Structures are given as C-alpha cells and as structure tokens.
Amino acid sequence: ETKKGNCHSLPYLYKILADEIDAKAHISVAPNHFYIKHQNKGNGWYNTELTSSIFPIDAWLMASGYIHLDAIVNKLYMEALNDEQMIALNMIDLAKGYEKKLGALTQKEFILKCCDAALKVYPHYVNALLLKAETEKKTFDALMTKYNAQYPTDILKIPEAEEIFSEMTAVYSKVHDLGYRKMPEEMYLKWLVSLKEERNQYENKEISNFKSTSK
Structure with a gap:
C-alpha cells in the first residue's frame, strides 16, 4: 500500500x-x-x-x-548470513514491532532481551546494536525529565542513571568503531x-x- x-x-x-x-x-x-x-x-x-x-x-x-571499509572488515555489512543470524534479524523486527506499538519505555525490558539474544548469535548486527543504544538513550532521557535535569552530568550521581549512561555510550562507541555511519x-x-x-x-x-x- x-x-x-x-x-x-x-x-x-x-x-x-x-x-x-x-x-x-x-x-x-x-x-x-x-x-x-x-x-x-x-x-x-x-x-x-x-x-x-x-x-x-x-x-x-x-x-x-x-559503507566504511571498517564496516566490511568487521562484517557489519555485505556478509552472507546463516540461519542463526537470520533468527537474530527476526528478533529485532519483533522488538521494533513492540516498540512501535507499545512504546520503548513500557517495553524496555523485552526490547533489550531481544537485542541481547540477537547479539549472542550475531554480535555485529548493527540494527540490534542501534536499537539497544537507542532504547537506553530513551530511558536516560526519561530519567532526565523525571529529575528536571538540564545536562546528563546533572544525574550521573544517581546509580541507575550512571549505569544506563555507561551502557548507552559503550554501545554507541562500539557501533562507531565497527564502521557504522548513519x-x-x-x-x-x-x-x-x-x-x-x-x-x-x-x-x-x-x-x-x-x-x-x-x-
């Protein structure tokens, strides 16, 4: 349509x-x-x-x-996927469906479980890495709103915020190091x-x- x-x-x-x-x-x-x-x-x-x-x-x-040269070397793109990796693609499709239908914050736990399961069999699947990082970012943004924070550093003393921020930045850094360019x-x-x-x-x-x- x-x-x-x-x-x-x-x-x-x-x-x-x-x-x-x-x-x-x-x-x-x-x-x-x-x-x-x-x-x-x-x-x-x-x-x-x-x-x-x-x-x-x-x-x-x-x-x-x-498609950066690093992205090819690190098998981010252009790799012939096996059946296990295909399942990882489907899991991320499912997670994105839940995100679109019900919202990232309400389905955070399920979305992140799908991402982690997909990355076990397809560690460099860029869509899984991006969805994980973006879900963590939305969670962190919600915490900033909750605590009326203007800057990320305003809430990094809160253990939950520090953990989410650390995970989010680590995944974003990994995606970039693998050669991803939006x-x-x-x-x-x-x-x-x-x-x-x-x-x-x-x-x-x-x-x-x-x-x-x-x-």
Missing part, C-alpha cells in the same frame, strides 16, 4: 521460498537495506537485488558512500534509484548474461 519496506519483506519472502525448494540463498545487510546473496561454482558469490530485479556488483553497495533517508533513496539509472555500471554482466542465455 505504501510501497515502503519492500527491501525488507521481499528478501524474507525470497528466503522462505528458497528454503522450501532446498535452494541456497542468504540474506545480507546493507545500510537501511537487505538483499540476497547466492553462490555458484562458476561465478562464486553474487548479489540479487529484488526491488530492482538486478544482479548488482559489490561496487554498487560501496557507491552509497556509507545514512540519511534522502541519500538512501538516491542510492536505490542509482541502480536503475546506472544499470550498465553496476550490473553483474556474467550473471545477467547467464540468465539471458538460459531462457
């Missing part, structure tokens, strides 16, 4: 259907985005972009400008459009040619 979320739901649907026919397919993470990775003997790993029906090369992913929505949309407008530049010719000749 809104045409939003296709880059999220389509890879999930594709993965479900692939599993049903025993075909190997892996979901992979990019900034604000999911896509599919396949592997064959002739071409090795290749990407499938379902929202555009194109097989893009890795250069397209890098062209966003928001991608603005406007830039994300331009990045997606670039795949269609500059198809010849970013399309995997070997896979596309194989697709054409196999019809």
Whole structure:
C-alpha cells in the first residue's frame, strides 16, 4: 500500500521460498537495506537485488558512500548470513514491532532481551546494536525529565542513571568503531534509484548474461 519496506519483506519472502525448494540463498545487510546473496561454482558469490530485479556488483553497495571499509572488515555489512543470524534479524523486527506499538519505555525490558539474544548469535548486527543504544538513550532521557535535569552530568550521581549512561555510550562507541555511519533517508533513496539509472555500471554482466542465455 505504501510501497515502503519492500527491501525488507521481499528478501524474507525470497528466503522462505528458497528454503522450501532446498535452494541456497542468504540474506545480507546493507545500510537501511537487505538483499540476497547466492553462490555458484562458476561465478562464486553474487548479489540479487529484488526491488530492482538486478544482479548488482559489490561496487554498487560501496557507491552509497556509507559503507566504511571498517564496516566490511568487521562484517557489519555485505556478509552472507546463516540461519542463526537470520533468527537474530527476526528478533529485532519483533522488538521494533513492540516498540512501535507499545512504546520503548513500557517495553524496555523485552526490547533489550531481544537485542541481547540477537547479539549472542550475531554480535555485529548493527540494527540490534542501534536499537539497544537507542532504547537506553530513551530511558536516560526519561530519567532526565523525571529529575528536571538540564545536562546528563546533572544525574550521573544517581546509580541507575550512571549505569544506563555507561551502557548507552559503550554501545554507541562500539557501533562507531565497527564502521557504522548513519545514512540519511534522502541519500538512501538516491542510492536505490542509482541502480536503475546506472544499470550498465553496476550490473553483474556474467550473471545477467547467464540468465539471458538460459531462457
């Protein structure tokens, strides 16, 4: 209806259907985005972009400008996820659903449990790390409001506030050290459009040619 979320739901649907026919397919993470990775003997790993029906090369992913080299080295993005890591994706989707429906503060305990469980099997899952940090931040902001604090330092002598602030800053620091850089929505949309407008530049010719000749 809104045409939003296709880059999220389509890879999930594709993965479900692939599993049903025993075909190997892996979901992979990019900034604000999911896509599919396949592997064959002739071409090795290749990407499938379902929202555009194109097989893009890795250069397209890098062209966003928001995939730092550290993010690739630390497997923050572009990794072919296994089934356990896929469950972690679903857990964070569930936590975000609770957050949107019922609020982060009322569901803090459940949201953080989901984050911690997801991070056990997928320690560098950026969406889990961000959700955990942001939930802690909302909790800290609520404490500042409760105590009429103008600055964070005004309540750091309170044990609960100090613990939350310490956890929040530690997670934010970890996310940054792993190579995460926030991608603005406007830039994300331009990045997606670039795949269609500059198809010849970013399309995997070997896979596309194989697709054409196999019809």
